Amino acid sequence: MRRFLYSFAVLVLVFVVCNVVYAQPSASQAAAERYAKELAGQLSSGDRAAYRKFAEANFAAGFLQQVPMQQHLGFYSSVRDRTRGYEYVSVQDWNSNEVIALVKEKLTGEYDGLLVRVEPTAPYKISGIGLRPPKLLAGAAAKKLSPKDAAAELEAFVKKLGAEDAFSGTVLLAKDGQVLYKGAFGVANKDYNVPNKIDTKFNLGSMNKMFTSVAIAQLVEKGKLSFDDPLAKFVPDFPNAEAAKKIQLKHLLSHTAGLGGYFSDRYQKLARHQIRTVDDMMRLVREDEKDVKFEPGSKWQYSNTGMMVLGKVIEVASGQDYFDYVRENIYKPAGMTNTDSYELDKVNANLAVGYHKQFTDAGVEWSNNVFAHVMRGGPQGGGYSTVDDLLKFDQALRSGKLVSAEMLKTLTSPKPELNSPNYGYGFQASAQSTGHGGGFLGINSNLEMFLGSGWTAIVMSNYSQGAASVQTKMSRLIVAAGN
Numbered sequence: 477m478r479r480f481l482y483s484f485a486v487l488v489l490v491f492v493v494c495n496v497v498y499a500q501p502s503a504s505q506a507a508a509e510r511y512a513k514e515l516a517g518q519l520s521s522g523d524r525a526a527y528r529k530f531a532e533a534n535f536a537a538g539f540l541q542q543v544p545m546q547q548h549l550g551f552y553s554s555v556r557d558r559t560r561g562y563e564y565v566s567v568q569d570w571n572s573n574e575v576i577a578l579v580k581e582k583l584t585g586e587y588d589g590l591l592v593r594v595e596p597t598a599p600y601k602i603s604g605i606g607l608r609p610p611k612l613l614a615g616a617a618a619k620k621l622s623p624k625d626a627a628a629e630l631e632a633f634v635k636k637l638g639a640e641d642a643f644s645g646t647v648l649l650a651k652d653g654q655v656l657y658k659g660a661f662g663v664a665n666k667d668y669n670v671p672n673k674i675d676t677k678f679n680l681g682s683m684n685k686m687f688t689s690v691a692i693a694q695l696v697e698k699g700k701l702s703f704d705d706p707l708a709k710f711v712p713d714f715p716n717a718e719a720a721k722k723i724q725l726k727h728l729l730s731h732t733a734g735l736g737g738y739f740s741d742r743y744q745k746l747a748r749h750q751i752r753t754v755d756d757m758m759r760l761v762r763e764d765e766k767d768v769k770f771e772p773g774s775k776w777q778y779s780n781t782g783m784m785v786l787g788k789v790i791e792v793a794s795g796q797d798y799f800d801y802v803r804e805n806i807y808k809p810a811g812m813t814n815t816d817s818y819e820l821d822k823v824n825a826n827l828a829v830g831y832h833k834q835f836t837d838a839g840v841e842w843s844n845n846v847f848a849h850v851m852r853g854g855p856q857g858g859g860y861s862t863v864d865d866l867l868k869f870d871q872a873l874r875s876g877k878l879v880s881a882e883m884l885k886t887l888t889s890p891k892p893e894l895n896s897p898n899y900g901y902g903f904q905a906s907a908q909s910t911g912h913g914g915g916f917l918g919i920n921s922n923l924e925m926f927l928g929s930g931w932t933a934i935v936m937s938n939y940s941q942g943a944a945s946v947q948t949k950m951s952r953l954i955v956a957a958g959n
Contacts, residue, residue: 527548527549561582564579584636589609591607621953643942643945647863647950677814678919681858682912683913683923691794692902693886703729707724710788727782735779753797831938831940832845832940909927921943931954
């Protein structure tokens, strides 16, 4: 709902602003500031019924018509649950008909930017609400942290979240491969009250895409394929024959091939125990593969199907089953003994069940994701791992065990020539870090690798959107420790 600014963007960068003198706010900006203060108070109260009345009285007609009341209430309850309310601090930014207020979370003491947009004419009702990166007050971000201090601050932060059940999962912070802090919180199975442990295996979501891209890169270095190879070379029976000639492996790796998603209506109606191999997955998306949405390389659009198809490419080029190839060429050399795409109708030790927290007027209701997710993960995502194993993967990549240093740079660098400025080949690519995240109902995990400074930040959660706050905190601490 980007249009209406209900967003939970990962707040990574911390800025410092000095003494800025703002011009007198306009009438609409003054109204937006007043609403920001009122919203902070509403979030602190935790009263859903009162917020409903506030929304009905103060939200613009278009905002109420386009966004269902349950979504407004869901935003309210989820932010309240994560923060336990806000303390209003000051205006952060004035923009046209809107204000971004600096607010302080009551649970952890962290800062957020609370955006409130209003209509340009009286009575200036609210037309959008969202969260934005905070700009701390002058001097607040000048404190330099040592690695030890960063670890201690992270521990205190995660313990607060865990104590309030705002986080369930595992966390690991490392510098140059040395663990500075790791901890486990919450429960892996609510039915039996089984606690999460450091070696609990959490669903990776889309993080498997890193393994798929590394497998492709290894085959490139072995001379068995090229990033410029057309898909038709490996999948001659691709439903859209013309597209298969145009789509190159680099397009699939960078989400610029024009293919769509994996979780289609067809997936929802299928008996999931039938989908276990890459060929099973290929059959699932056959009809979707006919519809190529744009010219390869002309646009970026996230595609689970594109990454899944690369699994078939790996099988053809290597002569091995995808899962066997990844085990032998990635997990084994990296020492990852607790990572795999497990078949969930078999016995698998120590897997966390994923949970989704639903907010209602009667309170919180929990549901698990057992019947929502895949029976078995694959090249596009859905496998399981632990924080220790992901650190081993991180270190194996950095040390050259899996691919050369030059190839690692290729994988983790932006591809603007393919209209992919923030994504490489199976890895997210920013100026300061790389890695990948994963999310689904009851799943939220992330590996962030700061290649230039040796930092590694890993968080795995069995709650929907459960890793975001911890991920943001670790990124902030790494920046404060000098990245």
